[in-house]
Amino acid sequence: MATMLTIGQLADYAGVTIKAIRHYHGRGLLTEPDRDVSGYRRYTAEDAITLVKIRTLATAGVPLARIKDLLDAEPETLTAAIVEIDRDLEDRIAQLGRTRDQLAQLRGGDRLFVSPEVADYLDDLRDLGVSDRAIKLERDGWILMQTASPEDTALWIAEKRELMGHPEFRALYRDHDAAYDWSPDDPRLPALAERTRKWFSEHPGDSETRPVHNPAIARLAERSQPGASSPAWDRLARLLSG
Numbered sequence: 609m610a611t612m613l614t615i616g617q618l619a620d621y622a623g624v625t626i627k628a629i630r631h632y633h634g635r636g637l638l639t640e641p642d643r644d645v646s647g648y649r650r651y652t653a654e655d656a657i658t659l660v661k662i663r664t665l666a667t668a669g670v671p672l673a674r675i676k677d678l679l680d681a682e683p684e685t686l687t688a689a690i691v692e693i694d695r696d697l698e699d700r701i702a703q704l705g706r707t708r709d710q711l712a713q714l715r716g717g718d719r720l721f722v723s724p725e726v727a728d729y730l731d732d733l734r735d736l737g738v739s740d741r742a743i744k745l746e747r748d749g750w751i752l753m754q755t756a757s758p759e760d761t762a763l764w765i766a767e768k769r770e771l772m773g774h775p776e777f778r779a780l781y782r783d784h785d786a787a788y789d790w791s792p793d794d795p796r797l798p799a800l801a802e803r804t805r806k807w808f809s810e811h812p813g814d815s816e817t818r819p820v821h822n823p824a825i826a827r828l829a830e831r832s833q834p835g836a837s838s839p840a841w842d843r844l845a846r847l848l849s850g
Contacts, residue, residue, distance in 0.1 A: 612650035622659040629659065637662050637676055669697055725765045726750045732772050738785045774811070780804055784844070792839040801847035 619626045632638040638658055641649045658679065665675045670693055678689055719727040726747075733743050754761040771777045783800055790797065 612652065613656065614648055615651065618651045618656060618659060621656055622663055624659065624663055632659070632662055635672055635676075637672065637679070669693065722747060722750050723754055723761070723765070725769070726754065726761070729765055729769055729772070732769070733781075736772075736778055736782060738782060739788070741788070742785045771811075776807060777811075780807055784841075787840050787844060788838045790840040792843040794840060797840060797844055798847055801844055804848060 613621065615626055615629055619629055629638065633640040638655065641651060641655070644650050661679055662675055665678060666672065668690075670678065670690075674689065674693065678686055681689065722730070730743055730747055730750075733746065750761065750765070753764070772781075780800075780803060784804070787794070787797065787800060
């Protein structure tokens with residue numbers, strides 16, 4: 609009489625778990641035998657051979673959905689299928705490589721979301737000692753702009769980097785950032801407005817006259833960010849426009 613194996617013996621023989629065997633039953637890869645008079649399911653040597661084939665193919669990376677068709681395939685068919693599966697694995701490896709690159713960029717903070725030029729500008733602001741709030745407002749605005757209007761972004765970030773090369777402008781930027789938390793009645797606001805007006809009158813840029821390729825997204829960048837204004841900034845804006 610042929611030797612019959614319990615599910616535990618079969619699992620030990622093939623080097624898999626009992627749970628894996630039951631999973632293969634559920635996927636239709638390995639026939640589940642009926643119970644004998646003792647209430648046990650008994651497996652044959654043929655079942656053991658099939659299970660070893662399943663384990664070998666699965667370990668090699670063959671998807672379970674493909675294994676059933678390959679268990680008894682002719683050598684030519686098996687070879688062609690393995691070549692196709694190998695190409696799929698190469699594509700997956702390439703995608704995983706791209707994912708790892710993105711994760712590496714995440715460790716770099718802003719550089720995942722904005723261009724290198726914008727990221728360098730944000731680093732300049734950090735070195736300048738401006739608030740996290742200001743950096744977030746800048747970054748979010750640049751994200752909106754560069755996605756919808758890269759032409760404008762490339763021009764504007766070049767101008768911003770140039771402005772940051774002026775010590776007087778850097779001082780103005782720091783003071784405008786600090787003014788966010790001032791009282792709207794703070795006596796420093798008129799003086800700051802006058803300094804700002806004087807600076808831009810002496811250093812006219814192209815941003816006032818340059819055409820905007822996507823004015824809708826420009827307005828969105830200006831208006832849609834929480835924290836983009838405060839009572840002191842509102843008064844400062846009125847002083848500058850008056």
